[in-house]
Amino acid sequence: MTTTAPATAPATAPETAPETAPETAPDTAVLVVNLGTPEAPTPAAVRRYLGEFLSDPFVVQIPKLFWWPLLYGVILPLRSPRVAKKYAGIWMEGGSPLAVHTRRLAAALQPRLPEVAVLHAMRYGEPAQTARLRELEAAGVRRVLVLPLYPQYSSTTTGTVAALARCTRGSLDLRVIEDYATDPGWVEAVAGSIRAHWQANGRAERLLFSFHGLPQRLVDAGDPYETQCEASVAALARALSLGPDDYLLAYQSRFGRERWLGPATDDTLRGLAGSGVRTVDVVCPGFAADCLETLEEIAIENAELFHAAGGQALRYIPCLNDAPAHADALAALVRRELAAWDHVDAASS
Incomplete structure (x- = not known):
């Protein structure tokens, strides 16, 4: 059997420094949001992650009365060890592939968008989306453009990112890119x-x-x-x-x-x-x-x-991950969205 080797970076690949909102933040930030991932390829970490993910009513639209006993009594105890073993087979030096590639993509976007702060977050797991928004608000950011890393919109993906962002935004002015399926x-x-x-x-x-x-x-x-x-x-x-x-x-x-x-x-x-x-x-x-x-x-x-x-x-x-063409495309998308936002702000002032 022949397969293409997965596009995971070498274990020795250097990682960027942890992202934090700058002490003197620009007026606008871009928050790149992906689904999420366990913090380790272990049954306990996978159980925590899956528990948060599968408890989201946007993802599983079954009444809690019926769903939670099944989730916590059957699915998580049985599924977590099996999924942890699968994660262990693809784990990278810097974490799960999704975590590593999302972090690197945000880092690749920052020099392409020097006028804004670029951070990444996860809808489930760490770094948590809600904590990131609070961090930006505390740093004095006024506007946050949320970029969910889902080209095609679904209520179960972009929809839940947008819903959580809007109910936890505090004083932030918020805008969400809802899809880029044919960008x-x-x-x-x-x-x-x-x-x-x-x-x-x-x-x-x-x-x-x-x-x-x-x-x-x-x-x-x-x-x-x-x-x-x-x-x-x-x-x-x-x-x-x-x-x-x-x-x-x-x-x-x-x-x-x-x-x-x-x-x-x-x-x-x-x-x-x-x-x-x-x-x-x-x-x-x-x-x-x-x-x-x-x-x-x-x-x-x-x-x-x-x-x-x-x-x-x-x-x-392989997925686009942090390829230059991917970062270029998303940076252009962000710039267009920010320009449209600036136009709306100017018209309303």
Whole structure:
């Protein structure tokens, strides 16, 4: 079986100094927010993280009376040791891949946005989003632009970041970038990473775009996530000059028994192998930074599944992480949003 090595930095890679709001803060700050991660690849740390994550009513929309006994009595005791073992297999010197890459991305944005302070936060875990906002407020920052690292909007991701930010902002003037699913700079950054992979490795028979799944009932209730995933794929297909038979879209990381968005990534890979396809490139454009769902679920677990079903090679194309093209695209997005905000402020003054 052949797989592409996960894009994790060497264990000796230098880390930037811890971020703090400067003593004399600029008027405006940018808070880059990702999902979150355990602090260590241990059952106890994973249990704390999953407990916070799966207790969020935006993520699991089941009444607490029914959900919490199941979560704390069954799911966390059984799931935490298994998930901790998976984290241990991808852990980096500076922490989990998601933590390391998010921190480095924020550091890459700062010199591109010298007029503002750039910090990162996690919706679940550390550094906590709420603590970061309080830190900025205490430093004298007046405005905070929140950039959730989710290109496609969902109430379960960007929606919960925005809701928490708005109810804990204190005296801060707050603005949230809700999506960048078809932003030209981001599309070109992802397309460029795919082209670079093809140049180095050749093209597989199919390109699979795999996004994190979502319960179908949320989409039926109006969540725009599926539409935005499809829009992202259409934009990337145009940028790469792909024909309709060159690529597929699927959804990974199902949880529980209810119906989720489909087709499922694992079923799609089985179907491709069964139809005679021997090589597949997989990219995950819904993830800004590599994490358990990309490095373990796709690059390891689904690669093994594809091989067992008759496939020869699943080559995983890494997330953008802190690549210069990614930082350039997000910096341009932030500058446009800040310019629009300045225009609104000027018009209202």
